[in-house]
Amino acid sequence: MGFWRRIAVLVFALAGLLPALAQSEPLTLQPVRVSEHVWFFQGSAGMASQANKGFMSNAGFVVTGDGVVVFDALATPALGQAMVDAIRKVSQQPIRRVILSHYHADHFYGLQALKAQGAQVWAHERGRATLESDDTKRRLEQRVTDLAPWVSRDTKLVPADRWLALPRGGEERFEMGGLHFRVIDASGAHSPEDIMLYIEEDRVLFAGDLFATGRIPFVGSADSASWLVTLGHMLSTRPSIVIPGHGAGSREPERDMMLTRDYLLFLRKTMGAAVSNMTSFEDAYRSTDWGGFKDYPAFEQANRINAYETYLRLEQESLAAH
Numbered sequence: 001m002g003f004w005r006r007i008a009v010l011v012f013a014l015a016g017l018l019p020a021l022a023q024s025e026p027l028t029l030q031p032v033r034v035s036e037h038v039w040f041f042q043g044s045a046g047m048a049s050q051a052n053k054g055f056m057s058n059a060g061f062v063v064t065g066d067g068v069v070v071f072d073a074l075a076t077p078a079l080g081q082a083m084v085d086a087i088r089k090v091s092q093q094p095i096r097r098v099i100l101s102h103y104h105a106d107h108f109y110g111l112q113a114l115k116a117q118g119a120q121v122w123a124h125e126r127g128r129a130t131l132e133s134d135d136t137k138r139r140l141e142q143r144v145t146d147l148a149p150w151v152s153r154d155t156k157l158v159p160a161d162r163w164l165a166l167p168r169g170g171e172e173r174f175e176m177g178g179l180h181f182r183v184i185d186a187s188g189a190h191s192p193e194d195i196m197l198y199i200e201e202d203r204v205l206f207a208g209d210l211f212a213t214g215r216i217p218f219v220g221s222a223d224s225a226s227w228l229v230t231l232g233h234m235l236s237t238r239p240s241i242v243i244p245g246h247g248a249g250s251r252e253p254e255r256d257m258m259l260t261r262d263y264l265l266f267l268r269k270t271m272g273a274a275v276s277n278m279t280s281f282e283d284a285y286r287s288t289d290w291g292g293f294k295d296y297p298a299f300e301q302a303n304r305i306n307a308y309e310t311y312l313r314l315e316q317e318s319l320a321a322h
Helices: 003-024 077-090 111-115 127-131 134-146 224-237 258-276 281-287 299-321
Strands: 038-041 059-064 067-071 095-099 120-124 162-164 171-176 179-185 195-199 204-212 241-246
Touching: 038 077, 059 077, 059 179, 067 077, 077 111, 095 111, 111 120, 127 134, 204 224, 204 258, 224 258, 224 299, 258 281, 258 299, 281 299
Parallel strands: 067 095, 095 120, 120 162, 204 241
Antiparallel strands: 038 059, 059 067, 171 179, 179 195, 195 204
């Protein structure tokens, strides 16, 4: 074999090892303490990428006198394991339960690492259909390509151990280790299966993706009208701090949720006008002044699809009204 051929073979061999080498790099997460019993992990701004290794959403945990309750599981199995490692540095209590806000990829791909600790997963019963959907399967295929090696063929789509049959706007309460928890239904807003978690003693609310601080939300095919109604009721527990699905924890949630609220209202106003005037989506999108939102993280990646899905939904709403 000639010299340059041997070099080429070596280069290709090393390239093949890069995913394995990257996966072997330990991920370290630093939890932020927000109250006596509650910590959370804050992901980077923007959408999932190789640069942030998929760490662009939030998750958190509550240490009780009889075990740890976790909210959400981040976007990759490696991040799930990094959560376990970080929790172990705070408490040696067993990880007993994971409350899942919804079955979007950036919030549940880390579940398999938490399940390996013996945790029981709770999720809204409507999440069963989402988990089994073609969209969820396609998203996994996309993440295997775009987020390798952090998402791979070994990434498992973990179902809940308990599917919660929550009434609309209702809740399920439980106690663990002297702390009282409220699992609150918010389904049909950001996703069909949204739930929130409130810790009474600490007055902390984990809100999932119902709002994001400092970035525009991913709307996709969400029911933005129901989402706006949910935002109006979200603070009924009068929390002292709200942990959103993306962005910093908020001690002024009424102020901080305004970006999500204003963005949803703007989408509905502009795309609704286009539907009413029978303007094509392309013309409507091109003529809309996005200046109030274009400088926020995730705008470039999410805004067009948010606008398009809102346009389609408002077409459906218009047809239903007639």
